[in-house]
Amino acid sequence: MNLHLFAILLFVLVQPACNRPDIENLEPVSDCQDIFPDYKEVTIPPNIAPLNFRMTGECDRIYIVASGKNHKIEKGFSGNRIIFPEKKWQRLIDGSKNDTVKITICVNRAGEWTRYRPFSVFVGEDEIDEFLVYRNLMPGFQNWNQMGIYQRSLRSFKVKTVLDSRVMPGTCMNCHSFAGNDPVNMVMHLRENYGGTLLFRNDRLEKISTRTDKMFANAALPYWHTSAKYIAFSVNRINQIFHATGTNRASAVDLRSDIFVYDIERNEMITSPLLSAEEKLETFPCFSPDGRTLYFSSADMKELPGEYSKVRYSICSVSFDENSGTFGSVTDTLVSSFLTGKSYSIPRVSPDGGFMIFTVSDFGSFPSFNPESDLYLLDLGSKEYCSMDVINSDYTESYCSWSSDSRWVAFSSRRMDGLFMNIYFAFIDKNGNARKPFLLPQKDPDFHDSFLFSFNVPEFAVNKIGTNPYRIRRVARSKASVQVKPESSH
Template structure:
C-alpha cells in the first residue's frame, strides 16, 4: 500500500471518528469531569460562541455528546479537546432557549474510555449585548510595550483592535468608557507626551486637554451620564508601592483625589465643593440610571504612602440635577465599609436601577492585586448588601460591568493562576440570583495558557466600535482642545 493511500485512509478514519464518536465506555463514574474551562452547569445566552473545552489532565482522546431538550444533539470528538461546529452549536442553542442542554463526556486514558456524569448548560431567555471591549496589557508596572484596547464579538471568536499604543510612539491607552454600552458615545485616554482624552460623540472625534488650574491631574476613571450630556471623572495623584511578598505584588494608591463632572456640550468642567475636599479621597464615580445621583467612593485622607493600609473607602452618593448641572448639598453614605474594616471600589449601578455592584477589599481602592477582593451587590431599595458567592473565588475578583438589560455582568478574575486577569460572564436574574460564571470562550481552550496579557476593564458594547484611528493619530499631533472651567 502506498504512503499516499495510507495517509488518505488515516485522514478518512479521523473524519469518520470525529463525525460519529459513539464510544463504548470501559467504565462509567458518577463524577463530573474536570474540564478547562469549567463549563459544567453554567448559564449562557443563546448568542454565545461555542464553549470548547479540554480535560484538565492529559488524555489520549475525548468525546462529547451535547443533547437538547427535544432530543436533537451534537456529537464531537478530538485528540486533546472538544471543538463544536459553530453552525450546529448556534442552531442547538437557539432551538433550546429557556431550556437546558445535557453534556455527556468520555475521555480515553491508557486505552480505556471513562464516561463521566452528565452536566448541564442552561440557555437563558435573556439576550446579551453584541460584544465586549477591553484592554490587553502585559503584567508590567512601570513600563509598557505593546498594548491596546480591543473588541470581541460574543457570538464568535472575532477580536479586533480599537486602538493600539503603537499608533502613537511612547503612549499608553486606557480608561475606555461607553454610554450605556453604546460605542457611539466613547471616552478613552492616551497617556504620554502626545496624550489627552479622546472623546467621540455624534460621530465627531476630538482630543481634550483635561488638566485645569483647579484640578490635580488629567481626567481618569470615566462614567457617562445616561443622557450623554455629562461624563463624571476623577482626578487623582496616583502612585505605586511594591510589596516584598508574592501574594500582593504591587499597590496602586492615591495621595490625593477629587471628582469632577464634564459638560460634553459646553466643554466645561463642573465642580462641587462637597466632593472636592482635602480631608477626603474621592474616586470611581458613576451616575445612577435616572441621572439624578452621582455614586462614588470616599475615604478619610491619610498620610501616604505610610498609612496606605488605613485607607478605607465607603460607598457614597450626592444628588445631581442634569437640567442645571448642579449638585446637592449633602453627601450620603450608603454603605459604611470602613466600619467593618473593609474598603469599596468600582461601584457600578445596574441599568435597571435595582443594584450597585462593587468590589470589597481589606483596604485601598485598587483591587486588582488583592487576592481577598470579592464582588458584592447593594440593593438600592432596601440598602441590603450581600456577597456574590456564586461568582466569587479564592482569588481576585475585580473590575466589572453590566449588560444593557441588567441580566448579565462581566468581571475580571485571577482565579486560574493568580497572575493574569481573565474575563468571566455571569447571569443574574430579576431577583438578584447569580448563576455560575463562565470564562469568555475561545476556539482553542489552550488560548489562555499561551496568552501573556491580562484583560483589563471589560465593558459590554451593543454594537461594533467604529473609531477612526487615523483621526486620533492626527489629533495627537495637534494641541488639542482645552477644557474650560465653569465660573
C-alpha cells in the first residue's frame, strides 16, 4: 500500500479517538455556567427541535455526551458551538419522555480537556403544538422597511413565510390570530398599502373592511370565539411618545379604545355600552374557552397623552350569548388596578379554562414598552393570582399564547439584551406551576448575534397555515373587499 494512503487512513482512524476526551477519568471541575442559550434544568416537550447551544467562553473543541433513558448522543465539535443531529436528537428525547436527558460537556482549551458537571433537561410527556406563528419586526420607532409573519415548525428549524415585505412591500402586517390554535380559521391585519383585514376560513380567503360608521378606526387585536363564528376586536387610536433620556426609549398610549365583536355569519360588528364607553378605554379582548365570557382590559379615561402614566387597566369580563350574539348587562372586575395601582393587560385564558395569564406593568396597556412588565397567572377557579416568578425576568415580558393542551405557553421577552424581543416556552402543570422557560431553539447558536429583528405575537398553531403568501397578496391587492356592517337590531 502506498505509504501516504496508509498515513491518511491511520489519521482518519485515530483522529476521533484523539478528539474524544477520557471522560470517565476526568473529574468534573464545576457546574457549567457559560452556555447560551441557557438550557440548563429546563423542561422541554418531546417534540421540540434540538436545543443547540454554544459555550460563551473561548474553547478549541467541545465533546458532549447527551444521555437519555434509551438513547445517547456523543459528539465532538470544533469551536464553541454544539449542534445536535436532528434525527438523533428526536430519538433521544422521544425515548426520554417524563425523564431527564443529562448533558455532559468537556471543553478543550489549549490542548487541555476540562469536564463540567452535567446538567439536566427534563423531557415532559406533553407535546407542544406543532407550529408557532410569529412576526419579525425591527425594534425601531415608527418606520419599517422589512417585516414578516412566519410559521416555524417547532419540531425542526423549518420556517415558512406567511407574508412578508418582500411579497408585499410597504404593507404593515400584524395581529395574526387563529380560532383555538387551528389556522383553518385565521385572521390578520394589513395596514398602509393595501390595508384591510384578511379572513381565512375553511380555505376561503377574503378581505374585509372592518370599520363601520360606528367605529372610529379599523378593528385590531383580534381574538376568536371558540365556535369560530365570532371574532372580538379592539378599536384603538394609538400614539407613541419618545423619551429624551433613560433606557426606556418609547411608550405607547391608547388615546381611545373600544371593543367590538364581529359576527362573521351576519357580517356585523356588535358591541355593548359596557365595551365602548366614552369614559373608558377597553382593549385586548379574549373569549373564555366555553365562549360564554368575554374578558378584556379596561381603564378610566385620563387627559391624554399628558397623563399617560396614570392610565391603569383592570381585567374585566362580561357575559356573552353565542346564540343571540348579545352581551350581559354587568361587568365583573377580576383583577382591579384600583386596589394594586398596577396595570393589567392582554388576558389569555388556557384552553382548559383553568387559568388566565396576563401582563402586569406600572401603567398602560402595551407591556412591550414597559421594562417592568411581568406575567401573572390567575386561577379562574379560586380567582387568586400571583406573579409567575419562574418565568419572569428583569426585562419586559409581554404577549403570551397557550398551547392547545394548556400545558405550554409561549411568551415574548426582552430578557436577552433589553431591546430585542424573543420567544420563550414554559411548561405549566395542572396546578398552574410554571417551570424554567427556554428560548425558541435555533439551528445556529450564534443566530441572535446578528439577527436584528424582534419576535412578536407568538401564536401556537396545531396545523400548517393552509394558504401561501402569493394568494394572500392577490387577495390583499384586489379591490373587492367585504364591507362589515354595523349592528342591526336582530
